[in-house]
Amino acid sequence: MLQLRSPPPATSSPSSAVSFPTLAPRLLPLRRRRRGAGSQLGGKTSSAVRASSAAAPGATEPEVMVEVAHREVARALASLAEARLGARLLPSAVPPDVAEFRSGGGAGNAVGSLDVRRGAPGSTIDFMLQSSLHCKVPNGAIDITSLLIFLNASTDAPHFLMEFIQGSPTSIVVLLDLLPRKDLALHPEYIERYYENTQVDKQREKVEELPQARPYRSRSLFVRSTFSLTxxxxxxxxxxxxxxxxxxIVRGQLATAARALLQIWLDSCADHTSEMEEGERENMIKRDQIVRSKSIEVDLTSNLPRMFGPDVADRVIAEIQKAFGVQEA
Structure with missing residues (x-):
């Protein structure tokens, strides 16, 4: 979750030439902009971007968030989720210097955006988080887009997770899952309800059929253990x-799989409340907290400071910790 590592190089695969429809984009807090123009957030030019745009004469122009296909996919899915969840999502309260941020005091080689909407009281939603990161590296750039929708303790239904990690113009890592909140081996009825009855595994099978696809395995054994079998x-x-x-492929098969997975989650998980014994609920909450804390520890605290510097990283991590409901380490 919230992976910040560059994906390992993949072996070359034969390509196919098939036409797929383009998804209509919706603006994220940070978007592609014209040279010299300010990025728009809520109709206004943010102070963070204004400050970063005021580079000294002769200085290298600051990096901007580039438009890539997987960001369009994420925007379309975020719009779908927002339309369905409606008033169950509160307005974003992310401060401007976290909604848009960049490295190097505004003139660095990394730029990012973060948006968090908490769930309304009485709903099953804990939070919905969208993030985008773009970082120039010596051999190109890394672009990461995430959409997480986590549920609270009123239900044991899985969370929704989608991440795209693009390390080159020709390769990408995709992580899509209904993230389980129980030990699946101990709860076969959980597998049946959320994974077998929903036929969610069909989406994985379709993506696996692509000749350009091969399995991706995180270097972290803990991260691997948090995903479902589907x-x-x-x-x-x-x-x-x-x-x-x-x-x-991103606009076609991956977008189709992601949309189908989100639709399954919206239909089978988002509105589901669960009757649980107190001990069972406590175990689920403990599992959620461990997964969230470890995700921040493994992916963010070790990598974000290198990309954005300690001051920016501290602000962003603090906001994510607040959303995740975990204490600062």
Whole structure:
């Protein structure tokens, strides 16, 4: 979750030329902008971007959030979730210097955005988090887009997780899952209710059929243990000259799988409340907290400061900790 590592290079695979429809975009807090123009947030130019745009004469122009296909997919799915959840999501209260942030005091090589909407009282929603990161590296750039919708303790239904990690113009790692909140081996009825009856595994099978796809495995054994058996954890590599093919796959098969998974989650999980014994609920809450804390420890505290510097990283991590409901380490 919230992976900040560059995906490992994948082996080259043959590409296919198929036409897929383009998803209509919705603006994220940070978006592609014209040279010299300010990024818009809620109709206003943010102070963070205004400050970062005022580079000294002759200085290198600050990095901007580039538009890539998987961000369009994430925006479309976020819009779908917001439309369905409606008043169950509170307005975002993320401060401007976290909603949009960049490295190097505004002139660095990394730029990011974060939006968190908490669940309304009485709903099953804990929070919905959207984030985008773009970082220039010596051999190119890394672009990461995340959409997480986590539920609270009124239900044991799985969380929704989607992340795209693009390390080159021709390759991407995709993480899609209904993130389980119980030990699946101890609760076969949980597998049946949320994974077998919903036929969610069909989406993984479809993505696996792509000739450019191969399994992706996190270096962290703990991270691997948190996913379900039906998770889509794939590395897509289209080989040299495969930029167009990758974009088609992202807008086509990956967008279709992500939308189907989100629809299953909205229909089968988002509105589900669970009768649980107190001990069972306490165990679930403990599991949730461990997963959230470890996610921040493994992925954020070790990597975000290197990308954005300690001051920016501290602000962003603090806001994510607040959303996750975990104490600062």
């Amino acid at each position: 998770a889509i954890l794939m590395s897509i590599d289209c080989g040299q000259g495969g930029e167009g093919t990758l974009e088609e």
